[in-house]
Amino acid sequence: MVSQVHLGHIFHIAGSPATGDAADALVEIPDGALIIDAGGRIAYCGARSDIPAAYRDEEVFDHRPGFLLPGFIDTHIHFPQTFAGDAYGGGQLLEWLELCIYPAESRYAEPEFARLAATEFCARRIAAGTTAAMVFGSAFPHAQDALFTETRRRGLRMVSGRGIQTTGEPSAAPLITSEDDAIRLTSEEIDKWHASDTGDVDTALLHVAIVPRFSLAVTRRTLKNLGELYDSVRERGVYFHSHLNENNRPGTGEVDATKQAYGVATYLDTYDGKFLPGSAVGGKSLLGRRSILAHCVHCQDVELRRMAETGTSVAHCPVSQQFLGSGTMPWQRTLASGVTVAAGTDYGGGDEWLIPQVLSAAFKVHISEPGEPGVSMHPAEMLFTGTLAGARALDMENRFGNFDVGKEADFLVVEPARVPALDGTLAHGTRSEDPTLARDQTLFALLMGIRESAIAEVYVQGRRIDVR
Ligand code: GUN
């Protein structure tokens, strides 16, 4: 690969700010140049007029008046629900899982169907500009093989692991394995796919996670065994991923059902080695810097504190929370605990593949939180949550997530002209006289108005991926 000069209107969050400091870290370069070196790293991000002399003769890709943004990062999405978006069966989370999702996921038992789904899943991800993702995997190893194979073929980043279930309803029977198989299949997946593309966890695009579906789908014995397994592979950079405190519908909610089933003080205890009655320690913790828990709508302060202390991150999925009636994660209280909050589509619990649509939902639900907690998210916080925070949650902030020089070049070309409503808002929307507010207004309009069809080009490590 030779160096490339891309011209366009740049937005990114520079450095390594906390969410609340994202506005100060927001960089806008209206007539910008992004230069990628031959190794696929950012060599320059700045004004077109200041391109360093060394790059003035390189090949130029002129995307003006388009935008250049960091690739979006989806920290929670379900591969076996590729065709299960907008599934209707009545009821909230637990009924929806039983009626719609377990049967849909069971179809991946058929290898041909799983391959079709892997192709479609990667295509949808690319169309949505999702360059990196934490992917909740299928129970079936052949389906995971298809997913990793297609992800590598397309050149995307991914962390994924097979969904582990060792107990559950009759409709989940095809997804449930014995205790021994749960551990064996998970270790085999780690050995086969973790950093398989480069052989080095620090340069790999592919990583593996240990993914129990949620505490209600496994037993104490599974959690104990997974704790031992995780302890033995942590140093290899393996991840942990699951759901936490998602739905608390009175009578049929997952949160109370979990606390009752395990007899624990907090849901988080079940992932923290404290899964015996009274939250007594029964095994090793699954929490840490490479652990991401989806939803966290109904956390107690003590849970948020423990997540912050261990470096465990939150995948915030407001589109899904609306779809399943799960409530609203308290934005300010969650951030105040110090945990990293990144964005997740939770497709097919969510019915959008596009991270900016998750950010749009976040804006709408958090401005609607009653009383003091209600907040109008800053557009820089939105961009941060959908990009750099995702890289941080994946513990790869040193590699990608923004356009700091030296980072691997994951970026998107956005052409507003492909979406007339977005184009109109950007061209004719009223902007403040104050340049800072005008900048924020433009970014807000862009994030709220982007649709898949506006995403013209997608790059990972400076390599262009075929979008359509
Ligand atoms: N909790 C356990 N499984 C699931 C799932 O597939 N989707 C969501 N949203 N929550 C879950």
Ligand code: ZN
């Ligand atoms: Zn989910």
